[in-house]
Amino acid sequence: MSLLSIRNLSVSFATGRGPFRAVDRVDLDVAAGELVAIVGESGSGKSVAMLAVMGLLPWIATVTADRMMFDGRDLLSLSARERRRIIGRDLVMIFQEPMSSLNPCFTVGFQIREAMKAHLDLSRAQRQARAVELLELVGIPEPDRRLSAFPHQLSGGMSQRVMIAMALACKPKLIIADEPTTALDVTIQAQILDLLLKLQKESGVGLVLITHDMGVVAETAQRVCVHYAGQQVEMQDTRGLFRDPHHPYTAALLAALPERARGRLLPSIPGIVPGLADRPTGCLFSPRCGFATDTCRTVPPPRAGAELGLALCHTPLVAGVPQRREFAA
Amino acid sequence: MAEENAIDDPMPTAPERFVLDASGLSLGAAGVVVALTEPVGEEPSPLRAFWSAFSENRGAVLGLAVVVFIALLALFAPWVAPHSPIEQFRQSVLLPPVWAGGNWTFPFGTDAVGRDVLSRLIYGARISLGIGLSVMVVSVALGIVLGLAAAFMRGIVEVVVMRVMDMVVAIPSLVLAILIVAVLGPSLSNTIIAVTVVYLPRYVRLVRAAALAELTKEYVIAAQVAGVGRLRLMFVTVLPNCLAPLIVQAALGISDAILEAAALGFLGLGAQPPTPEWGAMLADAREFIRSAPWIVTLPGLAILVTVVAINLMGDGLRDALDPKLRRS
Amino acid sequence: MLNLILRRVALTVPTFVALMFVTFVAVRLVPGDPIEARTGERGIAPERLAQLRHELGLDQPVWRQFLDYIYGLLHGDFGVSIVTKTPVLHEFLILFPATLELAFCALVFAVVLGVPAGVLAAVKRGSVLDHSVMTVALAGYSMPIFWWGLLLIMFMSEYLGLTPVSGRMDLINYYFEPVTGFMLIDSLLSGQEGAFGAAAAHLVLPSIVLGTIPLAVIARMTRSSMLEVLGEDYVRTARAKGLSPLRVVGLHTLRNALIPVVTVVGLQTGTLLAGAVLTETIFAWPGVGKWLIESISRRDYPALQGGIMLISAIVILVNLIVDMLYVAINPRIRHG
Ligand SMILES: Nc1ncnc2c1ncn2[C@@H]1O[C@H](COP(=O)(O)OP(=O)(O)OP(=O)(O)O)[C@@H](O)[C@H]1O
Ligand SMILES: [Mg+2]
Numbered sequence: 001m002s003l004l005s006i007r008n009l010s011v012s013f014a015t016g017r018g019p020f021r022a023v024d025r026v027d028l029d030v031a032a033g034e035l036v037a038i039v040g041e042s043g044s045g046k047s048v049a050m051l052a053v054m055g056l057l058p059w060i061a062t063v064t065a066d067r068m069m070f071d072g073r074d075l076l077s078l079s080a081r082e083r084r085r086i087i088g089r090d091l092v093m094i095f096q097e098p099m100s101s102l103n104p105c106f107t108v109g110f111q112i113r114e115a116m117k118a119h120l121d122l123s124r125a126q127r128q129a130r131a132v133e134l135l136e137l138v139g140i141p142e143p144d145r146r147l148s149a150f151p152h153q154l155s156g157g158m159s160q161r162v163m164i165a166m167a168l169a170c171k172p173k174l175i176i177a178d179e180p181t182t183a184l185d186v187t188i189q190a191q192i193l194d195l196l197l198k199l200q201k202e203s204g205v206g207l208v209l210i211t212h213d214m215g216v217v218a219e220t221a222q223r224v225c226v227h228y229a230g231q232q233v234e235m236q237d238t239r240g241l242f243r244d245p246h247h248p249y250t251a252a253l254l255a256a257l258p259e260r261a262r263g264r265l266l267p268s269i270p271g272i273v274p275g276l277a278d279r280p281t282g283c284l285f286s287p288r289c290g291f292a293t294d295t296c297r298t299v300p301p302p303r304a305g306a307e308l309g310l311a312l313c314h315t316p317l318v319a320g321v322p323q324r325r326e327f328a329a
Numbered sequence: 330m331a332e333e334n335a336i337d338d339p340m341p342t343a344p345e346r347f348v349l350d351a352s353g354l355s356l357g358a359a360g361v362v363v364a365l366t367e368p369v370g371e372e373p374s375p376l377r378a379f380w381s382a383f384s385e386n387r388g389a390v391l392g393l394a395v396v397v398f399i400a401l402l403a404l405f406a407p408w409v410a411p412h413s414p415i416e417q418f419r420q421s422v423l424l425p426p427v428w429a430g431g432n433w434t435f436p437f438g439t440d441a442v443g444r445d446v447l448s449r450l451i452y453g454a455r456i457s458l459g460i461g462l463s464v465m466v467v468s469v470a471l472g473i474v475l476g477l478a479a480a481f482m483r484g485i486v487e488v489v490v491m492r493v494m495d496m497v498v499a500i501p502s503l504v505l506a507i508l509i510v511a512v513l514g515p516s517l518s519n520t521i522i523a524v525t526v527v528y529l530p531r532y533v534r535l536v537r538a539a540a541l542a543e544l545t546k547e548y549v550i551a552a553q554v555a556g557v558g559r560l561r562l563m564f565v566t567v568l569p570n571c572l573a574p575l576i577v578q579a580a581l582g583i584s585d586a587i588l589e590a591a592a593l594g595f596l597g598l599g600a601q602p603p604t605p606e607w608g609a610m611l612a613d614a615r616e617f618i619r620s621a622p623w624i625v626t627l628p629g630l631a632i633l634v635t636v637v638a639i640n641l642m643g644d645g646l647r648d649a650l651d652p653k654l655r656r657s
Numbered sequence: 658m659l660n661l662i663l664r665r666v667a668l669t670v671p672t673f674v675a676l677m678f679v680t681f682v683a684v685r686l687v688p689g690d691p692i693e694a695r696t697g698e699r700g701i702a703p704e705r706l707a708q709l710r711h712e713l714g715l716d717q718p719v720w721r722q723f724l725d726y727i728y729g730l731l732h733g734d735f736g737v738s739i740v741t742k743t744p745v746l747h748e749f750l751i752l753f754p755a756t757l758e759l760a761f762c763a764l765v766f767a768v769v770l771g772v773p774a775g776v777l778a779a780v781k782r783g784s785v786l787d788h789s790v791m792t793v794a795l796a797g798y799s800m801p802i803f804w805w806g807l808l809l810i811m812f813m814s815e816y817l818g819l820t821p822v823s824g825r826m827d828l829i830n831y832y833f834e835p836v837t838g839f840m841l842i843d844s845l846l847s848g849q850e851g852a853f854g855a856a857a858a859h860l861v862l863p864s865i866v867l868g869t870i871p872l873a874v875i876a877r878m879t880r881s882s883m884l885e886v887l888g889e890d891y892v893r894t895a896r897a898k899g900l901s902p903l904r905v906v907g908l909h910t911l912r913n914a915l916i917p918v919v920t921v922v923g924l925q926t927g928t929l930l931a932g933a934v935l936t937e938t939i940f941a942w943p944g945v946g947k948w949l950i951e952s953i954s955r956r957d958y959p960a961l962q963g964g965i966m967l968i969s970a971i972v973i974l975v976n977l978i979v980d981m982l983y984v985a986i987n988p989r990i991r992h993g
Contacts, residue, residue, distance in 0.1 A: 054897055056893055056896055056897055058888075083899075084899040084900070084901065085899060086899070087896075087897060087898070087899040088897060088898035088899030088900070089899060092897065093897050095890060095893070095894065095897075097890055100889065100890040100891065101890040101891055101893070101894045102891055102894065103891040103892075103894070103895065103909055103912075103913070104891070104913065105909075105912045105913055106909075106912075111894075114895075114898060114900070115898040115899075118898060118899055118900055119899065163894075166894075166898075488671075492671040492672060492675050493675055495671075495672045495675070496672050496675040496676045496679065496969075498927075499672055499676065499927075499969045499972050499973045499976070500676070500927075500965065500968070500969045500972070501927040501928070501930040501931035501934075501968060501969075501972060502927065502928075502931050503931035503932075503934050503935070504930065504931055504934060504949065504965055504968055504969075505965075507934070507949065507950070507953065508680075508683055508961065508965055509683075511683075511687065511953050511958075511961060512683050512686045512687050584799065588799070588801055591801055591803075592801070592803060592935055595801075595803045595804075595935070596934075596935070596938065596950060597954075598953070608801070608803075611803065611804055611807065614807060615807065615939075618807065618810060618811045618815055619815055622811060625804075625807050625808070625811060626808070628804070629801055629804025629805075629807070629808065632801045632804065633796070633799060633800060633801060633804070636799035636800075636801070637795060637796060637799040640795060640798065640799050641795065
């Protein structure tokens with residue numbers, strides 16, 4: 001039984017120029033202790049989808065789903081109060097921007113202890129001891145002193161360590177890490193990621209890792225979801241995905257990896273992600289797809305079976321060759 | 330010519346391509362062109378764009394309509410007003426308005442010496458709007474000159490100008506206006522002078538800050554390199570780019586000036602009787618609180634409606650012209 | 658930190674000098690000769706005139722007079738009222754508690770109503786409540802307060818008979834010596850039954866009138882500041898911890914949103930003192946605002962000059978304190 005199970009999650013924003021569907025029928029399953037990666041270009045709705053799971057979207061967002069179960073409980077039918085008992089304790093999130101994610105008015109210690117105070121039955125002293133322990137765990141030197149520091153006194157890497165400590169405070173079952181290293185210096189990125197992965201292994205917590213870094217995905221994730229323009233275009237276990245990508249977008253992503261590049265020029269996927277105004281009628285990737293047919297440009301693609309990575313494509317690739325499929329009329 | 334292009338397109342932004350970063354493994358590095366901006370279509374004319382943004386705000390349009398209505402009344406006062414604003418109808422003193430049992434000869438009633446309240450209000454619009462506009466024009470003009478001077482000359486000019494402005498701000502607005510009127514003597518024109526001095530610092534500070542911000546931008550440096558003269562740089566290159574916040578401030582400044590002038594009038598330090606200034610009309614209304622409430626109510630209502638309308642319009646202008654200033 | 662304070666204090670020095678210069682010049686520009694103003698229309702012997710001019714230092718060169726003026730100010734000599742013949746500072750200090758009490762109550766009224774209204778409007782953004790708050794704020798912001806005062810007197814005092822029309826105290830029924838100068842405190846100290854209630858009743862309408870514009874400004878400012886902070890990442894972090902909405906809004910958002918609001922509240926001092934002139938005139942409130950207006954009609958220019966000097970000094974000092982406070986409540990600067 002999986003820890004998190006989502007079916008057909010959609011999110012649309014009421015914008016000034018009409019509704020905008022940022023997430024379109026996304027599925028996700030994460031088992032306890034599993035590491036699932038979500039990859040996709042900027043703007044493909046990765047963050048929005050996970051914020052929807054957390055219930056953290058602004059009021060202009062409408063969230064719909066057939067199913068959104070976490071740890072045996074239906075997140076869709078929970079009251080706000082019941083949901084708040086899960087969020088921050090069993091289900092936590094680490095954000096993209098560590099520097100702005102900490103409240104400038106309160107000390108680091110206050111913000112770490114706050115989550116414990118809300119969810120755990122600990123005394124003041126116990127909370128303080130646990131906070132020290134947590135800072136040690138995430139590799140912050142002089143934890144006692146750091147606890148009384150204000151966020152602006154910390155570097156980006158330090159802030160993200162604090163965010164991780166905060167997330168771990170109540171021993172969660174699932175961590176959603178939304179590009180936890182994007183905003184950091186390249187040298188710090190590896191440290192933070194290693195820390196996160198180490199802690200995940202040690203504590204056996206489930207992890208959803210949103211990232212741009214295919215290299216990290218290859219090394220760490222058990223399964224990968226590929227998002228494109230709000231849609232989930234492919235989902236496979238990592239080995240399968242790297243060996244035989246079924247969606248042309250995934251294939252293009254992998255082909256664009258520098259280590260796979262042949263010749264002197266880096267390959268790239270021509271074109272851009274469609275925005276609000278220029279959505280094609282058929283497959284959203286068709287304008288940029290090398291295999292696109294007339295059908296692709298006019299008819300929205302069906303989802304392929306699990307053997308084809310659930311690819312959202314008229315002509316899923318097998319060993320790089322598009323397969324014509326019969327589809328029901 | 331070169332610099333005019335620079336003004337049109339202060340900072341030409343090339344679409345940003347993601348280039349390899351050190352790790353060489355990131356998705357961005359795949360060379361995927363990441364650009365969420367929509368393709369640049371035909372730009373509507375600036376005026377059109379402004380109007381469509383402005384008219385979206387219903388309050389602003391309402392405010393504009395009311396302002397236009399009052400302005401028309403003021404402009405055509407001699408034709409619209411039923412009577413002269415200062416003629417005293419001795420046989421109809423303290424006549425109540427129509428709805429309180431008066432007659433249609435004096436729809437809004439008459440005051441203590443038998444003057445027609447409606448006519449006085451209509452002529453009062455002339456005075457209030459006149460004061461508001463004159464104060465605005467003079468202080469904007471002075472504000473531009475002083476503000477640009479402070480921004481461009483730095484040194485002693487800047488210190489003197491800005492310290493004097495600090496001082497003006499330190500004195501409570503009405504108190505300073507009272508001091509100035511006490512020195513110059515109470516009159517309509519001295520009211521305008523006093524209120525102008527009081528509100529000058531806002532414009533000077535705003536223009537200076539905006540100009541200083543613009544001065545660091547590349548198009549200004551480009552113009553400097555191209556050898557554009559200082560005056561031309563100040564007024565032709567930099568000034569147009571500071572205009573949006575200035576226009577907003579100017580609109581809101583009109584309503585503040587009207588309020589300030591009315592307060593002076595109320596204290597007997599502004600327009601002198603029998604001038605039908607709204608504030609002055611309230612000056613001796615206290616005596617009639619019991620007997621003739623319309624004398625107390627109507628002039629104040631006129632001030633309130635006018636000021637609210639101008640503020641609504643100003644808020645709309647701000648939202649439409651200067652998204653940076655928009656707060657919500 | 659100390660550096661910051663010193664720099665800020667030093668910045669007010671030129672402002673003060675400019676202020677002294679302007680009041681000095683203004684009084685010399687005022688129509689009418691100060692000696693004539695003192696002697697009235699009876700005329701004066703030339704020897705006596707010369708003597709008076711000497712006494713007043715008017716025979717000195719102008720720069721000398723200016724230095725003397727500054728010297729006097731620095732020693733607390735703000736001139737002598739022509740009408741009452743008492744030092745201006747003395748008169749000011751007697752009247753100032755009345756103004757301070759009024760301004761304080763007005764500010765309390767504005768903050769107590771304005772902050773919650775702004776917070777609610779921001780939290781319920783786009784709702785009927787939000788629109789109502791913003792409409793009321795717009796009206797308050799645009800209000801000619803002298804008229805507002807008259808309306809309230811007309812309705813509350815004359816029509817409903819709820820509140821006194823004018824003054825600080827019901828002097829027929831109660832009398833006690835001023836101790837602090839604050840009527841609310843003095844009435845309590847006097848121990849007379851009902852005195853406090855009477856003092857409070859006299860404060861209601863003036864406080865509302867004087868507090869109206871600050872109320873509107875504070876409500877608007879709180880709302881926009883709250884809206885800005887509600888969109889911050891750290892508010893999302895707080896919600897991601899599963900904290901109650903009350904804690905997210907009341908602690909994590911409000912704490913940050915109030916930083917600019919405190920500044921705005923502090924900067925209302927000028928508005929309050931300017932408004933006090935009108936409010937005190939309407940309600941016959943015996944404070945410095947009314948005194949200032951009366952000095953003009955009595956042509957008591959030394960009083961006017963000294964009064965403006967003192968009021969401006971207060972505004973400058975309060976603004977200074979507000980700046981310090983801003984530093985104190987904003988950890989980013991405090992530990993910068
Ligand atoms: N509050 C909002 N209102 C309107 N649109 C929004 C809002 N938040 C996000 N979006 C839109 O939703 C889309 C998906 O955004 P999202 O942040 O999920 O992308 P992402 O995949 O996380 O990208 P990145 O890699 O840059 O983090 C974007 O086009 C964005 O403009
Ligand atoms: Mg994101």
